[in-house]
Amino acid sequence: MAAPLTLLVILSVTIRAVLYRSSLAEVISERVEVVSPLTAWKRVVEGLALLDLGVSPYSGDVFHETPLIIYLFHFVVDYAEITFMLADVITAVALYMAVMDYNKQVFRKQKYALEADRYPLDCLELIRSPKEMYYIPLKVAMFYLLNPFTILSCVAKSTCGLNNAVIALFILTTIKGNVLLSAIFLSLATYQSIYPLTLCAPALLYLMQRQFIPVNFRRVSFWWFIAQYAFMYLGSLFVIVGLSFFLLGSWDYVPSVYGFILSVPDLTPNIGLFWYFFAEMFEHFRLFFLCVFQINVFFYTIPLSIKLKEHPVFLIFMQLAVISIFKSYPTVGDIALYMAFLPVWSHLHRFLRNIFLVSCVLLACSALFPVLWHLWIYAGSANSNFYYAITLLFNVAQILLVSDYFYAFLRREHHLSYGLYLKRKDGSEATLVLK
């Protein structure tokens, strides 16, 4: 399987290189759907210029990325395009290896369950075969590398690509079972943008499952493992934060990066939900709504973890989706990361109900974003309501996609326990209804 993967990598690098050399690169790097005030390359260049002058790059409220990024680019700014292409390739290869390992575990668990006769007889068609699962890792890599959203994000040189690479490495090390590296990559991901903190719940669940520690509040081994993981996580976070402090020489990156993410001062339109609300809001209520919107991102962790505690990898997918939809400055690069996981759940296709509607709406909204932006900003005929309507529609479609996959996943689990053809008590056919 290495040969198709290499071919795919070469093809995707070629596409990105061609686009870098064309005139589209400047147009794409200006689009608000692809870059945000956090991830724009223009701002990184500005921060580098300030650093070269000896001034703190965070003065002037232009640059909002972390110090490690700026020091990385201090050395590789001449090879920036190669860095971003490399980050995409690393993400794809990491997801490829992670999904391959995950599929092996799924298949092994399924084999044990079949031998233990745990599945009712009529749901044998739901059992997955190695043949159908063979091409899934390649499809995952393809979905990431050839996704137009990823290509746009890479050509715009948005630092979202680097964030995605760190999260992909975190997923790889978690699935391989390496606790230390998982904690280190998670702390790096949290250091970049705060929201991956919610991924510690699925990571803990997965690692505990792998090490056969029962997920029970009353067991000492459970708390001991959490303490170990927390120690490693906090330790590496402390090291990274301290390193940033020593490199930069001051603490002014904390309000510029984390204060910016949490307090959302910049209301440039993007594909998220924050900008329109906060542009309309009275100052008196700003803090309240800020808390509500930010809590919304973290809120789904605990209920989802309780429901999906047997399936932590699906929980990772759902958490990534929730972060991409509800974070304060989303871009299409964030969406591309969770969409790369969709081939892993391709066996749920028969239970998905809204996939046609969702894909039509996502396609139409992606086409309408630049049209309504043009009508609003250049032609002056539309206004922000039109653009926000498309943003809302886009996010509703994403939420519908995620909830559809959730429904399909739960339904398949239900069928695996209770059989495919459900019967009521009197023997007539029953249908499952989600209430």
Next chain:
Amino acid sequence: MGLLSDPNRRRALISLLTRLNSPICVVCYMAGVAWFMGLAFEPFTLRTYMSENAMGSTMVEERFPAGERALTTGREFSAHKKKAGGMPVDWLVKTMQARGLEVFTQRFSRKLPFPDENKERYMVKGTNVYGILRAPRAPRTEALVLSAPCTPGDSNNQAVGLLLGLAQYFRNQIYWAKDIIFLVNEHDLIGMQAWLEGYHHTNTTGMDWSPLQGRGGSIQAALSLELSSDVITSMDLVLEGLNGQLPNLDLANLFYAFCQKIGVLCTIQGKLQRNDWDSVSGYSHSVQTMMLMVMKQASGRPWGDHGLFLRYHIEAASIKGINSFRQYKTDVTTIGRLLEGMYRKLNNLLERLHQSYFFYLMPSLSHFVSIGYYMPAFGLLAVILLLRALDLWVQLVSSPGVLSVLTPLVISHLTGVALYTLPIQFQEMAVEQFPVSETEAVVLTAIGYNVFLFIYIGWRVLKLVAVLYLAVLLGCTALINFSLGFILALTLVPVAAFVTPHVPKVLSAFILVILSPACTLLFSVFFFQELQELPVSFQEGWLLYLSVISQGILDHFLYGSLVYPLIALLVYPCWLLFWNILFWK
């Protein structure tokens, strides 16, 4: 969320939609066309009204006195124009300076991609002359523009004369709060494009121009004047701009209000409005006016010198004086008063015109149809595509493979790219080989690109993708330029809906060619001529068609009109996909 979560109701609805798919599609199509035709029926329209408070009623008396002097100036201009063989720059500069304006000139030159039919040359060079009347007591932050084109021959001399007369009159008034720029542009739209690009420091079309030495602040509104006779019978308003963009309806309302006040006959699309809306001839008159507007908007060309201002968010309109066989004639003094009144109202604006509609259709000058009323007509046509897509999705047994659909998509788009780039490259070669005119050469190379492609994949998957692609494409087009989107929808939606490999091949191929974008354009040319009451024979119509295509390509290269790239790069590959589906084996 009963519909999305209750499986029984979902199944019932989906089976209903798949069983009755064709009847619903036919009903929707007829409903869409009927809705569109009903837009011209007067009870369904609204009367125009002034939305902007700053332009509301003011007790102002227009006092422009110098109509005769303006005509004399116009005759002088004509004489100097003949002597100079183009724009009489020195005379204009001297005259404007004598009237107390700050005068500047701008030179520009542009190499056309292929020779224009009218001008038969590659290089266009010219000079724009403009004078700025500074507002006496206001900061110089905003400006208004009055422009008149310098056309070779006998046209528009009176326009330039009136412009200079108004400049002299305006100079003596104290109430101006905005700078007024009096612009005389050469070579119509090319000169106007050069001036606007110089004014706004943009260079999007590759034109060569000298930078502007004097500016007046951000332009709030502009009017372009075309007047070729000493007396007129009516004034015509032209609204359609580049890419079908229209100015704010308040500008049209302003013009109409002043025509009523001063007592000048006003027309739109050259047609006077009638009162007998309940008779068949009255209704057909409204329909003709509305269809003329739709055709002009769909072509994406700027239909007056004002058309290029709209892109810079400046509300602009063209006013033409028409001298026809009516009894009551209006003299130039009255036209001057009309313009004076309009400019005094525009002077009162506190912010740019934004209160009234930007998207509308006008079946007559006093009635309009807003976007909320005309979009459902398009929506009904788009629903047909979505119903077809749903029908195909339900029939698909296995989940579609993405890769298998990519091949025909890529090949169709490569053909579209060829259609876009090659006519310009090859027309030079074609002209040397064959004795045809340049425009015919361009068009014939374009038509020669119909490719037959036989690809062995499931046709349902391809049709699903093609139908969804067409729906998204038409939706985006209708948002930017409703008329173009609607006309394309009228012809392409039936094609998309009925074409399958199982319909009779020859008849369907014939219908597909008739409904293709190229033939739609041919029919539109004949229809447009009919609407203007200037019907043409088939020979003349064909030549007109070729010149329309070459003008469209020229517009794209000169002003950035989007119609040609849209049709070549997006609509034509979509049509080609349906051609593929028809001939699938």
